[in-house]
Amino acid sequence: MQSTFRLKDLAIMEQRYRAHFVNSLSGFKSANLIGTVDAQGNENLSIVSSCVHLGADPALIGFVSRPNTVERHTIENIKATGEYTLNHVHAGMINAAHQSSARYARHTSEFTETGLTPLYGEGIAPFVAQSKIRLYMSLRECLTIELNSTEFIIGEIQQVTLPSSIIAEDGKLLIENAQSVAVSGLDEYHTTQTTGRLAYAKPNQGIP
């Protein structure tokens, strides 16, 4: 049986019910941990499910930051230092990654609280040692979305570390083989099972 909801039905939903409902509607989401430090070097770690590919050249990824959420320390740090890391969440680290979404005090390190390990490379922002796919990012732009006072934070990929074995011959990364997970809504995590890669689509191939 199907249900249809219109604006007036959404309007009367209890706030938390509506958050769960609407958060699931865009489809599956990525799961990344953002590692930052503030100007004094205090570490922060935050899970985000809104990372989205913006372009390959330059290599840009955006994510959405809500006002007054747990990511606020992350955003302040990114604006202060211009640098951050993105670290894929894999199936073996879901509980620790989710715990980073708790509202810790400003100078509490989510690394310490979650048992995840900071890993420093050439830059000032810490990676998550447990992650298999790790990106170092430079802030490029913050766009304000006036409609709901969110920010769309755009960064350029500076460095990528990943298992050599997941790189296909044509450059595709088999992220499922690195056990990267998908998220739906606010709190459900999913492993994946590939249905395979499809050929570049061309017109006049007949109905699939």
Place this chain on the structure above:
Amino acid sequence: MQSTFRLKDLAIMEQRYRAHFVNSLSGFKSANLIGTVDAQGNENLSIVSSCVHLGADPALIGFVSRPNTVERHTIENIKATGEYTLNHVHAGMINAAHQSSARYARHTSEFTETGLTPLYGEGIAPFVAQSKIRLYMSLRECLTIELNSTEFIIGEIQQVTLPSSIIAEDGKLLIENAQSVAVSGLDEYHTTQTTGRLAYAKPNQGIP
């Protein structure tokens, strides 16, 4: 074995290799078909993997549109009419959905070419009858990302149709039970296996 790639390594990648490589780095993506009509009522259908949740109240979803890609007719139609549909791709319709990414001529309907069925409700834009989760959207804002001349298209959810059985008691939608799929990179589709929902994270719960 791990591999590390820096800016100079990305810079020398062949264009198509780099597209595959970078497109996989943000993590898993949503899979939605966008249904539109132009001012004369000609239908268009396009798959997008960049839909991202922006907020629950108002209920906003954004997606990214590259210049001169197959989505250009979609964007022109959205700007002309202000309305579009988002339709989750499920496991039984992956091939047809992917085929909609071919570069068809302007007045060719991707519905006809892919075998997917237009379904009209109260609005002018067609849903995809085969989809189990269908949203009717009103255009709210187009943000230009100057860094790479992409557009971030923001719409507000006007109507939602979905199987009643996937609505959890607290409003969470069990989209896996509707066989919604995830995408990685440009051409790989994935079904999912839930690892379960996690409780709202609070500080001082101990290391997970």
